[in-house]
Amino acid sequence: MSVHGTILVLDGTSTNRIMLKVQLTAAWYHVVQGEKVQGLAGLLRRARPDLVLTAQTLPDGTAADVKKLVMADPELADVPVVAIAPQNDKAARLQALSDGLDDVLAHPFKDTLLLARVRSLMRVRAESQDLRLGGSQPIGFAEPAPALITPPKSGHVALLTQTSSIGAKWRNALANRLKHRLTAHTSSNLQCLLSGPTPDAILIEIGADRSGLSVLNDLKSRGATRHTAVIGILTQNDPGIAAEILDRGGDAVCMNRFCADETVLRLENLIARKTRLDQMRASLRRGIAESWVDPLTGLHNRRYAMHAIDRIVAQSNQTQRGFAVMLADLDHFKSINDRFGHVCGDRVLTETAARMQRAIGAAGFVARIGGEEFMIGVPDTTQDNALKLARTLCDCICKTPFKLPGTFAPVPVTISIGVISAQPARSSGAPVETLIQSADTALYAAKRAGRNQVSFRQCAA
Template identity: 30%
Template sequence: MSARILVVDDVPANVKLLEARLSAEYFDVLTAANGAEALAICARAECDIILLDVMMPDIDGFEVCRRLKSNPATHFIPVVMVTALDSPADRVRGLEAGADDFLTKPVSDIVLIARVRSLTRLKMMTDELRMRAITSLEIGVQAPERSAVADTGKGGRILLVDDRPSSYERLAPMLSAEHSVDVETNPSEALFHAADGNYDLLIVSLGLDNFDGLRLCSQARSLERTRAVPILAIADADNNTRLLRGLEIGVNDYLLRPVDKHELLARVRTQIRKRRYTDHLRDNVQNSIEMAITDALTGLHNRRYMESHLSTLAEQAAARGKPLALMMLDIDFFKAINDTYGHDAGDDVLREFAVRVRKSIRGIDLACRYGGEEFVIVMPETDLHVAGMVAERLRRSIAGEPFSVNKGAKRIEVTISIGLSTLELKGEPVADVLKRADNALYRAKHDGRNRVVAAAA
C-alpha cells in the first residue's frame, strides 16, 4: 500500500528521521520546511497524508491545519500532528484545528507506521468515492466539500459499547453534551444494535469482560450495514499492542484511559464529520447514477436507459420462452398545449402523465420518456392481448380526467395515441420491435388519435 506522505518540519534532522522510517516501509515521501511550502504542495494535490510539526517559525502547525481543513480543496487530506507538545490541552487544540491524530514525540516506529497505514486505507476509500462523484458536478449535483467544511461534527448518534458501570456512567454524560448516546452493556448484542441503529459512530471499550472488543470491531467491519460506521476504541494505557492491532483491522481512532472529556469530544467530532462527508459522497454517486438514467422532468427512465435495458429484457424473454410487449405512446396535440397555455403548462401535463402511467402499469414494467411527448413502456411476460387491455386502461385514465395546469388555474383535456407490438421471433432485433410499435402509433394518430392500435403480426 503505497502513499505519498508529506513531512513538514523546520528541523532537518527530524525530517530525515521520518523520511527514513517511512521510506523503509515503501511510502513515497515529500518534505517541506515550513507551513507556506506545505500549503502550496497540498494545493497542488501532491500528497495523501501530512505529518505536521506544530512549532514552526512562519506559520505554526495549528494554523496550517486550520487552513487545510477550512479549504474545500484540501480538507479531506488526513493530517497527523507530530510534536513534542504532550498536554491534553495541546491535543485538543490540534484536534479542534482539524487534525486526524496527534502523536507525541518520540513516536515509536510501530505506532507511526500503523497510524499512517490506517489513514492511507481510509484516504484511498475516500478518494475512490470522490473520483466517482466528480461527474456529479457536471450534471448539477452539489459537491459536499463546502458543507463538510462547515460541519461542526455535533448532533451525532453514538453507540457506546461498554460493560463496566464505572466507565460508561462517566463517558455517556460527557458525550451527551453534544450527541445522542445509546449505551450497550451486552457486547453479544452490540452488533445487532449497531446494525439496526443507523449510528454515526461506534465507541468500543477494549476492556470488556469475557468478550474480545477487537472481535466486535472486526465483525462491524465485515457486516455490510456497519462497514462504513467509524469506530473509536477506548483502552487502558498498557494496551498499545491491541490498539495497533485494532488499527490494522479497521478501528479509526483510539483513546487511552483516563479519558479527557475535551479530547474525547474533539475526536468524536472529527470522526462524525468524516462519516457525514463520506455519506455525502456516496449519496452524490447514487444521485449521479439516478440522474444518468432518469428523465429529470417526469422521473421516468430516459431513452439511454431504455435502449441499454431493452436488449437485456428481450434476451431474457427469448431464453425463457416468455412474451414481451412494447407500447409506444404519444400525447395528442402536445404542441398546441404548449402554444396555447405555455411551456410550463406542457411540463405540468408531462409530470401528471408520468404519475398516471405509473399507476397503470406493474412494478416489473419499464416506463421511459423516449423524447419530447413520446414514451415507451416495455412489459415483460405480456402478450399482445394483455398489453392491449393495459393500453386501453391507460388511454382511459388519461382521457377520463382533465389535467390541472398553471398551478391549478386551468384544467385541460388531454388524450394519447398508443401503438403496440410484441417480440415475434427469438433473436429478433429490438429495433424491429420498436419500429413496429412506432408504425402502429402512426396509424393510431392517422386514424383520429385517442386510440390504441396493435401492430400486425
C-alpha cells in the first residue's frame, strides 16, 4: 500500500487513538501513536511526521506544549499541528487558536471533515517542503544567506458577503481588533474585489445555497488570488459543506455563523503563514534569477549563455534568419592584475561589462563565462551586421583607457573577439558546443594575429 504521508496521533485515551488510526489508515496514511508530551521530542525525530493530531489535553501537558516541541525542531517547524477539542467547547477552540495551533477539530467529527482538513494541511506542508527544497539547491556561483522570515505587517482583508448589511456588520466587529485594512464586497460584485489590490485574506460567507463555493473556485483558479488565504464562514453547522470548502482550496472554516473572536485568531494565523510562504517563494525566485547572473559584473553567466544560444539556434531555424555568436577575451589581463592588483582587475572587468552591455543594447546578450572571457549572442542578424557590431565592441574597449584606483593616468585595455556567423541551413545540425568551438577558434586567430582585433569564421555545417 502506498501511503500519502505520516500522521502522528497524540491522545491519552487509547480508544481515541485507535479510532483515529482506523480512519486515517483507511485513507492510506501512515499513523504513529503517542500519549504524552514526555518523550515526544524523540518520537518526533524518529517519526518525522507530516501532520500532528493531538488532544487538547494530554496526561502531562497540552496541545500548546506539543506545538512548541514541533516548532523547536527546524526540520519540522512547518509541520501543521491540529488540536482535537470537545464538541461545543468554544473556549477550548479559541484557546487552541490563540496558542498558535493550525486548526481545531471538535470531537466527535465526521470522517469527511477530518480527512478534508488533513488533506488541506498536507497540501500546505507539501508546498512548504517544495519551497524549502527548491531554495536549498546550489544554483549559482555563490549562494546568498537564507532570507530571514519577517513577521507580517499590516495587510488587506476582504470581506465577501451575500448582502452589504452583513459585510458592514462583520467589518464593524473586526475593525478595532485587527491591524489589517478591511474592505467589504458582495458576492454578486466579485469583479470589484478582483479589480483592486490583491487581498492577503478573504472571508467568504457560504450559506445553504452553496453559491459561495463557486466564488471560492473562482478565487483559487486565478493567479492573483491563488495564494490568498481564504476562510469560509458557514451560516450553519454543516460538516459536508465545510469539507467541500477545504477540498476546494479553502484554508479554514468557521462553523455555524460568524464569530469575531475565532475569525480574528484564524486571520492572524493564516496571514502569518501566507507571509512565510510568500517570502519563501520570493527567496526562491531570487535564487533562480541569481543563478543566471555573474555576481561581479552583473552580466549573465555561462549557464544562462548556453541556454540562450540554444534558444537563438531554435529561433533561427523557425524564422530562417541568421545569427552570430562571439567570444571576447581581454588582452594581457593577467598583467593588469600583476601590475595594479586584483581590485583594479575587478574594476576593469566591471567596466568592460558595462561598456559591452551598452554597445549591445537590445540586439542580443552579453555573458561573462570565465575570468576575463565573455560570450555574446546576437539573433536575427547578418554576417555584415555581426562584424560591424564586433568591431564596435572592440572599439568601445580600446578607444577609451580605463581609470583605475591608485593610478595617475588611465590604463589602456584591449580586447580580442572571435565571431561566427551562422545561417539556419548550416547550423540546424550543429550542437551549441560546435558553435562555441568555432567562435573559440576565431578568437585564438585574433590573438595570434596581434590581438585588439576581430576575427571572423563562417559556421561549419
